[in-house]
Amino acid sequence: xxxxxxxxxxxxxxxxxxxxxxxxxxxxxxxxxxxxxxxxxxxxxxxxxxxxxxxxxxxxxxxxxxxxxxxxxxxxxxxxxxxxxxxxxxxxxxxxxxxxxxxxxxxxxxxxxxxxxxxxxxxxxxxxxxxxxxxxxxxxxxxxxxxxxxxxxxxxxxxxxxxxxxxxxxxxxxxxxxxxxxxxxxxxxxxxxxxxxxxxxxxxxxxxxxxxxxxxxxxxxxxxxxxxxxxxxxxxxxxxxxxxxxxxxxxxxxxxxxxxxxxxxxxxxxxxxxxxxxxxxxxxxxxxxxxxxxxxxxxxxxxxxxxxxxxxxxxxxxxxxxxxxxxxxxxxxxxxxxxxxxxxxxxxxxxxxxxxxxxxxxxxxxxxxxxxxxxxxxxxxxxxxxxxxxxxxxxxxxxxxxxxxxxxxxxxxxxxxxxxxxxxxxxxxxxxxxxxxxxxxxxxxxxxxxxxxxxxxxxxxxxxxxxxxxxxxxxxxxxxxxxxxxxxxxxxxxxxxxxxxxxxxxxxxxxxxxxxxxxxxxxxxxxxxxxxxxxxxxxxxxxxxxxxxxxxxxxxxxxxxxxxxxxxxxxxxxxxxxxxxxxxxxxxxxxxxxxxxxxxxxxxxxxxxxxxxxxxxxxxxxxxxxxxxxxxxxxxxxxxxxxxxxxxxxxxxxxxxxxxxxxxxxxxxxxxxxxxxxxxxxxxxxxxxxxxxxxxxxxxxxxxxxxxxxxxxxxxxxxxxxxxxxxxxxxxxxxxxxxxxxxxxxxxxxxx
Numbered sequence: 020x021x022x023x024x025x026x027x028x029x030x031x032x033x034x035x036x037x038x039x040x041x042x043x044x045x046x047x048x049x050x051x052x053x054x055x056x057x058x059x060x061x062x063x064x065x066x067x068x069x070x071x072x073x074x075x076x077x078x079x080x081x082x083x084x085x086x087x088x089x090x091x092x093x094x095x096x097x098x099x100x101x102x103x104x105x106x107x108x109x110x111x112x113x114x115x116x117x118x119x120x121x122x123x124x125x126x127x128x129x130x131x132x133x134x135x136x137x138x139x140x141x142x143x144x145x146x147x148x149x150x151x152x153x154x155x156x157x158x159x160x161x162x163x164x165x166x167x168x169x170x171x172x173x174x175x176x177x178x179x180x181x182x183x184x185x186x187x188x189x190x191x192x193x194x195x196x197x198x199x200x201x202x203x204x205x206x207x208x209x210x211x212x213x214x215x216x217x218x219x220x221x222x223x224x225x226x227x228x229x230x231x232x233x234x235x236x237x238x239x240x241x242x243x244x245x246x247x248x249x250x251x252x253x254x255x256x257x258x259x260x261x262x263x264x265x266x267x268x269x270x271x272x273x274x275x276x277x278x279x280x281x282x283x284x285x286x287x288x289x290x291x292x293x294x295x296x297x298x299x300x301x302x303x304x305x306x307x308x309x310x311x312x313x314x315x316x317x318x319x320x321x322x323x324x325x326x327x328x329x330x331x332x333x334x335x336x337x338x339x340x341x342x343x344x345x346x347x348x349x350x351x352x353x354x355x356x357x358x359x360x361x362x363x364x365x366x367x368x369x370x371x372x373x374x375x376x377x378x379x380x381x382x383x384x385x386x387x388x389x390x391x392x393x394x395x396x397x398x399x400x401x402x403x404x405x406x407x408x409x410x411x412x413x414x415x416x417x418x419x420x421x422x423x424x425x426x427x428x429x430x431x432x433x434x435x436x437x438x439x440x441x442x443x444x445x446x447x448x449x450x451x452x453x454x455x456x457x458x459x460x461x462x463x464x465x466x467x468x469x470x471x472x473x474x475x476x477x478x479x480x481x482x483x484x485x486x487x488x489x490x491x492x493x494x495x496x497x498x499x500x501x502x503x504x505x506x507x508x509x510x511x512x513x514x515x516x517x518x519x520x521x522x523x524x525x526x527x528x529x530x531x532x533x534x535x536x537x538x539x540x541x542x543x544x545x546x547x548x549x550x551x552x553x554x555x556x557x558x559x560x561x562x563x564x565x566x567x568x569x570x571x572x573x574x575x576x577x578x579x580x581x582x583x584x585x586x587x588x589x590x591x592x593x594x595x596x597x598x599x600x601x602x603x604x605x606x607x608x609x610x611x612x613x614x615x616x617x618x619x620x621x622x623x624x625x626x627x628x629x630x631x632x633x634x635x636x637x638x639x640x641x642x643x644x645x646x647x648x649x650x651x652x653x654x655x656x657x658x659x660x661x662x663x664x665x666x667x668x669x670x671x672x673x674x675x676x677x678x679x680x681x682x683x684x685x686x687x688x689x690x691x692x693x694x695x696x697x698x699x700x701x702x703x704x705x706x707x708x709x710x711x712x713x714x715x716x717x718x719x720x721x722x723x724x725x726x727x728x729x730x731x732x733x734x735x736x737x738x739x740x741x742x743x744x745x746x747x748x749x750x751x752x753x754x755x756x757x758x759x760x761x762x763x764x765x766x767x768x769x770x771x
Contacts, residue, residue, distance in 0.1 A: 025139045026468075026489045027131070028719050061087045069523035070098070070577030072508045074175060074500035075111040075118070076645040077197075077219060078244050079508050080104035081578045082112060084501055084523035092116055092501060092524055100578045102245065102512045103220060109242040110643045110658060117652035118482065118499045119527065123723050125484055125496035126528035141494065146531065146539070149493050153451075154543035156476045156492075157188060160449050166190045167410045170433050170447040170474075174454035176505050176520075177480060177497055180533040181453040184541055187404075187549035191413035192436075192447060194428030196460040200748050204362045207424045207745040208372030211609045213385060214599030218394060218511045223355045225249035227389040230259040230350035232343075234285055234375065236359040239269035241640040243360070259346050263288065265637060266665070266710050267703035276343050282635050282708055282751065283365050283626040284333040288340065289374035290623060291329035294321040295344035296381050303351050306383030310596065313608025313619075317377065320620045332623065351382040353389025366740025366749035369424075370621040373609065377621070380605045386590035394511035395585045400565040402558045404549050412445050419444060422746035423615050429746040430461060431739070434470040449476040453497075453533065456485040459647040459714065462736040462750050480536060483651060484721040496530040498522075503532035504555040507562055513588055516580040517566065519559070519573040617744055626740075626752060633687060633754035634670065635708040638732040647714040651725040661729035663699040665710040671700045674757055683758040684730060688737045691762050693718055696730035709755060 068083040073095075081101035085094045095115050099106035128149035129141040144152075160169045166189030173181050174195045182193060198206075202217075209217050225231060226249040238250050250273075254260065260274035263285065271277040280288060296302040297318050307314055326337035347354050356379045362368050384390035414428030417436050422429065437447040461467045471477065471490045479491040488494050501523050508518040526532070534555040541550045552558050560570035568579055590596050597603045601610040613619040629635055643658040644650055664684065666676060676682070681695035694716050704710050716731030740749030 027139050027141060028489055028721060061093055066093060069521055070519045070574060071501060072518045072520050073112045073115055075115050075649060078103055080108060080112055080244050081518040082108055086523050090524060092119055098577045102514060102516060104244050105248055109244050111242060111645055111649060111655060114652055114654035117654040119501045121652060123651055123721055124482055125494060127496060129494040131492045149495060150539045150543060152493050153478045154540050156449060157544060164448050165411060167192050167412050168446060168448040170450050172450060172452045172455055172457060177533040178454040179506055180537045181451050184537040186407040187541060187546045188544060189408045189410055191410050193414055194430045194433040196430050196455055198427040199429040199746050200363060201361050203745050204368035204742055204747045205358045205372045206426055207369045209376050211611050212373060212376035212606055217358050220245060221358060222392050222394040223357060224389050224392045225355055226252045227353060228253050228258050228355045229353040229389055230347055231355045231357060232261045233270050233357050234263045236357045237268045237270055237639055240642055242642040259350060261343050265705045265708050278335050278339060279705055281334045286371045286374055286621060287329045287332040287623040288335060289378060290321055290324040291326045291340050292344045293378055293381060294324045295341055296348060301348035302381040303383030307381060310605050311380055312602040312604040312606050316608045317620060347382055352384045352387035354382045354384040355390060363747040363749050364751040365626050366742055367624060368742050368747050368749060369744040374621040377607050380607060388589050392513060392588050395515045395583050396511040397509040397515040397517050397581055399507055399509050399562055402561055416445055425745045431748060434466050437470040438473045449474050451478050452487055453480040456487045456647050458486040459731060459733050462739050462748050464734060480533060484719055486719055489719060495536055498526035498530040498532045502526040507559050514580045515583060516578055518578045629707060629754040630687060633756050636735050636753045636755050637708050637710045637751060638713045641712045644714055650714050650717060651722040656724045662712040662715040663697040665699050665701050665704040667704050667706040668700055668702060669706045683762055684735055684755045685758050686735045686737060687754045690734055690737050692716060692730040692734050694727050694730050
């Protein structure tokens with residue numbers, strides 16, 4: 020029996036190209052991808068630089084895009100005035116050209132059709148037809164159910180344009196995986212403790228630190244550009260690096276201390292460190308006395324949480340726990356306890372992050388040089404428009420009282436609200452999706468498929484034929500960041516600054532910028548007052564002029580910094596400083612948590628262990644790839660074509676596995692990877708765990724380089740541990756075993 024919506028591959032349009040066999044990152048390789056350009060080298064003097072900021076990852080480094088006299092993009096280099104990049108680009112940033120030149124890109128709008136036999140396919144459509152179809156469905160949903168029933172999954176700057184459209188339309192039913200599937204626990208924890216969010220880039224003063232502690236944070240592999248550069252400076256300055264990780268990561272290889280902790284026990288280690296600081300009387304007494312609330316409660320709480328207690332849980336020896344705590348205390352306050360980025364692990368993640376925040380406070384490592392500095396961002400003036408209509412309900416109402424400290428929409432809640440059998444009070448009937456590949460970014464793929472099949476309509480805006488486009492009714496091909504104007508970048512940093520993104524080339528094929536797509540839909544909905552411009556450059560020029568600069572000036576400099584207005588970068592000696600908490604102090608004992616019935620002080624609780632012959636799945640990043648979005652980018656694919664599964668030699672011997680042998684993975688719930696993955700035998704992973712880089716195992720053949728390369732860790736994540744405080748999706752409670760024979764030989768084509 021066929022479902023209403025089949026997952027259909029974009030390649031069924033018939034516009035696919037053969038896989039490219041390039042193996043060079045030089046100019047010759049680039050010109051092969053772009054046959055109209057010359058093989059002759061061009062000097063900087065022969066090219067025109069255009070300012071941009073990168074969209075390959077969320078660090079959004081400012082850069083210059085060099086274009087030759089024939090209009091061909093030749094290279095991307097960092098903007099020296101940018102605090103995000105400091106004039107240098109990471110491999111992903113320099114490889115951004117591959118997004119522009121990728122011939123697998125979405126080329127034209129597509130509309131889903133159904134044949135007489137019930138099978139489905141995509142046909143090419145004009146922009147007018149595709150936009151009319153989206154706008155008409157939005158009108159229909161608004162009339163039948165109210166605008167709130169149209170949900171949005173978004174991420175990055177493209178998602179920001181869609182969010183503007185949806186708010187003007189009357190819907191705030193939105194969610195992005197970057198919150199509940201990534202950084203949400205740290206937001207809730209640090210806000211409850213300090214009354215402030217960590218933000219992005221994180222306010223870590225690594226360049227001046229004397230000690231940095233990384234707890235499952237892989238600087239050097241996640242390539243957060245300025246942090247990687249500052250960590251190199253810190254190492255040169257003989258800072259102590261302490262890395263807590265079941266895997267010997269790149270950061271661990273640069274550390275004085277590597278603590279190969281038993282997975283799921285990090286909170287016990289943190290509590291033991293807190294115990295040592297307090298009971299050895301080596302915490303920052305002046306800072307704690309002046310700025311914190313709840314010290315006596317904390318002291319009593321951790322009395323029995325000794326290093327010996329933690330050793331039985333974490334497998335980290337008591338002497339190592341004591342010595343590392345003393346290293347932190349000796350370096351304080353110039354200590355960075357890195358808050359991490361992807362923090363959804365075991366379901367108690369907000370409490371783990373709370374322990375990290377408490378440790379930071381005991382060391383006096385907040386608002387001090389070499390610790391966590393006080394960031395500031397430019398406040399952008401709002402372009403004139405009417406107030407957004409107030410929706411009758413929004414993402415805040417979907418959990419119906421659950422997850423009271425959530426500050427953004429929770430992806431799984433929006434999915435469940437799309438499925439009638441969950442009987443949510445508020446039902447979602449249609450989706451817009453932009454900037455996020457849900458099948459590879461969402462845990463519990465069955466939930467996503469059921470939700471996608473339950474809604475009446477899905478429109479997807481993307482640059483590439485990612486898996487999510489196969490579930491769409493309308494596909495809208497977006498221009499890459501090198502081909503469009505966009506929002507002004509005004510992220511927080513040591514110094515407030517703004518950066519310009521402008522087109523360095525015309526959009527390839529029939530792709531269009533997100534601002535144009537949303538404006539066209541908005542006009543069809545009668546929302547002209549919210550899109551009162553002909554080109555988005557008018558908006559940013561108006562904003563720049565209000566800030567005392569202009570679009571013309573920004574085209575020449577790319578980045579502009581401004582004086583701080585909120586006060587100094589660090590808390591001064593003797594200075595009175597109030598925190599945005601209930602008590603006006605750093606809350607070691609959280610009054611918010613206590614009021615809501617949560618533990619006001621973190622407690623360690625055991626987590627499930629792997630079944631016999633199963634191993635905990637740990638996943639992470641690689642410096643040349645961002646999630647699943649770059650795995651088809653030729654320049655980055657050339658650096659890493661597929662992932663592997665890291666296996667400890669003891670386990671490999673038990674299973675008689677060989678290096679580069681291909682295996683399929685099966686998890687505790689019987690889920691099996693669609694594609695095999697190569698084995699990497701290494702001492703760099705504990706025997707009770709395996710490790711994979713996230714973002715591989717693409718199932719759409721239109722991704723001619725990425726299709727079938729490696730395995731998807733998301734297919735193995737079927738068990739979720741919900742964080743009761745803010746709704747985080749804890750994903751590291753899944754366990755895998757190995758299959759040497761192909762279990763998919765007789766499996767039918769996957770349907771939604």
